[in-house]
Amino acid sequence: FGGIVKEPPMHIVHIAVEMAPIAKVGGLGDVVTSLSRAVQDLKHNVDIILPKYDCLKLSHVKDLQYRRSYSWGGTEIKVWHGKVEGLPVYFLEPQNGFFWKGCIYGCRNDAERFGFFCHAALEYLQQDGFHPDIIHCHDWSSAPVALLFKDHYMHYGLSKARVVFTIHNLEFGAHFIEKAMAYSDKATTVSHTYSKEVAGNPAVAPHLHKFHGILNGIDPDIWDPFNDKIIPVSYTSENVIEGKRAAKEALQRRLGLKVFDHPLVGIITRLTHQKGIHLIKHAIWQALERNGQVVLLGSAPDPRIQNDFVNLANQLHSSHGDRARLCLTYDEPLSHLIYAGADFILVPSIFEPCGLTQLVAMRYGSIPVVRKTGGLYDTVFDVDHDKERAQAQGLEPNGFSFEGADSGGVDYALNRAISAWYDGRDWFNSLCKRVMEQDWSWNRPALDYLELYHAARK
Ligand code: ADP
Structure with a gap:
């Protein structure tokens, strides 16, 4: 693994609908933040694109600034930038109100809202002249990124990017996941045993050659009993x-x-x-x-x-x-x-x-x-x-x-x-x-992801 760390830094853009601690529902939100931090710590450049929900926990966003706006999909989309847990985040705020719902999930048109977001995110990357090496999307909610990219954006400016898709939970949106499995360059899920458990699923089975189980880690700074303001006595x-x-x-x-x-x-x-x-x-x-x-x-x-x-x-x-x-x-x-x-x-x-x-x-x-x-x-x-x-x-x-x-x-x-x-x-x-x-941090899995990112670019 030592060689990988010395190679020139890659630019990875996550397109995701959850991010801890500002917009977290479950583990997906934790993983977007903690994997990104681990990869950034290894000297790569990581950006995250997230919807600007009205229910974001803004107290955890540093230096939030309005950047610009662009028109797409029949509406104006405002772009904001801020830092969350030391990570640069671009927030997309479409003025059609898709993310002014007081919640992350739970609207009748969630598929439409997130489909719109995926499209708007790629549009933003292209319009603002991003040239990421890897676009990493997650679960059914940002699965449309893979298809949209291969169908369209790959031919227009974002050509050098490769798409990595991670299944955090196959229970939801198998139809979207099936497409992303087909159109991504590499796909992962979040443990080795789960990768075997879902290998027979029709969304996954045809794509085993590019499908890998990489265990999630936890962020040892976010979860740290020696440095946790909530608990009465610090401990190791x-x-x-x-x-x-x-x-x-x-x-x-x-x-x-x-x-x-x-x-x-x-x-x-x-x-x-x-x-x-x-x-x-x-x-x-x-x-x-x-x-x-x-x-x-x-x-x-x-x-x-x-x-x-x-x-x-x-x-x-x-x-x-x-x-x-x-x-x-x-x-x-x-x-x-x-x-x-x-x-x-x-x-x-x-x-x-x-x-x-x-x-x-x-x-x-x-x-x-x-x-x-x-x-x-x-x-x-x-x-x-x-x-x-x-x-x-x-x-x-x-x-x-x-x-x-x-x-x-x-x-x-x-x-x-x-x-x-x-x-x-x-x-x-x-x-x-x-x-x-025992070490359940990203130390090891982040290197596995880097290896995967490199393999996606070959
Ligand atoms: P899933 O993503 O299926 O919900 P995970 O174990 O991957 O399950 O992640 C769950 C995360 O959400 C953990 O960080 C856990 O601490 C947190 N969590 C779950 N329920 C609650 C709750 N009611 N209050 C606070 N945190 C919760």
């Missing part, structure tokens, strides 16, 4: 026990839970079928049964599911008010306190392309308890069953996992995890220290 693996004890107490106080040292299970998730809702519910009761505490932070895009959890919250808060708290909202700062204060982070997904929560959990010394699927399989190695598989990656086991999708499976992993906490605190503490010392 050296003082993880002290740091986590203080965070647990702060979490308990903040949520009105009983302050005591019992095993605390945290769950931080979108509440959708993908995330294993029935397993989440079962695990809450099981953790309480084992005298633990449970904190769930999650919100459901589907109002029926949200309602269902509101009812569960009412029931739990009256029967186990001192030990269970369901926070049915999106709350980034609270997520930090949960990652730090929990002993375990549970991720029982039915499928999971990569999963970031288990990686953030480990960064904060929390032990992942996961279902063996997709990226969860690639990053969590069961202390009882995966020693050899971990060692093949140069790692020690780091968590608890289960197969199957029934309550027996999740019980099997959760019971072993909680028993380990009760029966061997020294061993458990050393496990917390160990997971913190």
Whole structure:
């Protein structure tokens, strides 16, 4: 890999509809920011093009300036420029109001809105004389970039660019994804195991020759228990026990839970079928049964599911008010306190392309308890069953996992995890220290992306 870093810098432009922390719904937003930062740190030039939503968290945008406007698609499009987490971002604000909806997704014409954005983004690159080496687009929402580029813009000024397309989740917009798979120069998805799981999908199957699984990383500066304003005591693996004890107490106080040292299970998730809702519910009761505490932070895009959890919250808060708290909202700062204060982070997904929560959990010394699927399989190695598989990656086991999708499976992993906490605190503490010392940053995957970008240009 050393050679790659010394080659002349490349110019990479991401065209994306999410970006943490200003416009984040899920992992896609985290990846756009953290991959870009990692590639920029390796001395390449990275720009991001994003819709200028009215709901952007502008407090995280530095030096926001109006740049110019252009006409396209029957409307005027204003272009703004600012810095987010040290990355240059171009914001496109069409005056037809497509992004003045108070939300990122959830409009009836999302496909039209994002299709428009993709087109407008390429138009902007061409009109402003950009000559990127790589245009990187993501999921169904910026998939149209690949086709539009090959059909049109490649022949007009943007000729030297190559298109890389990343599937973060194949569940949505398979039709758009199919096109982008066909028209991109290289395609990736976010873990090796997920790439195998989706290899038979008709959107993917014809394109395996250019399709690669590259694991997501997390940004170690954005997720850093030594430098996190939300948590009470800064910690590294050296003082993880002290740091986590203080965070647990702060979490308990903040949520009105009983302050005591019992095993605390945290769950931080979108509440959708993908995330294993029935397993989440079962695990809450099981953790309480084992005298633990449970904190769930999650919100459901589907109002029926949200309602269902509101009812569960009412029931739990009256029967186990001192030990269970369901926070049915999106709350980034609270997520930090949960990652730090929990002993375990549970991720029982039915499928999971990569999963970031288990990686953030480990960064904060929390032990992942996961279902063996997709990226969860690639990053969590069961202390009882995966020693050899971990060692093949140069790692020690780091968590608890289960197969199957029934309550027996999740019980099997959760019971072993909680028993380990009760029966061997020294061993458990050393496990917390160990997971913190594992490297789930972009150090390695960013080099894999650079190699892929280079291969796309050959
Ligand atoms: P997905 O992209 O499928 O939602 P990932 O595990 O890849 O799942 O990414 C989820 C990201 O969103 C993580 O950074 C997690 O901390 C965050 N997250 C999920 N739900 C919430 C919530 N309710 N409040 C705050 N952060 C959340």
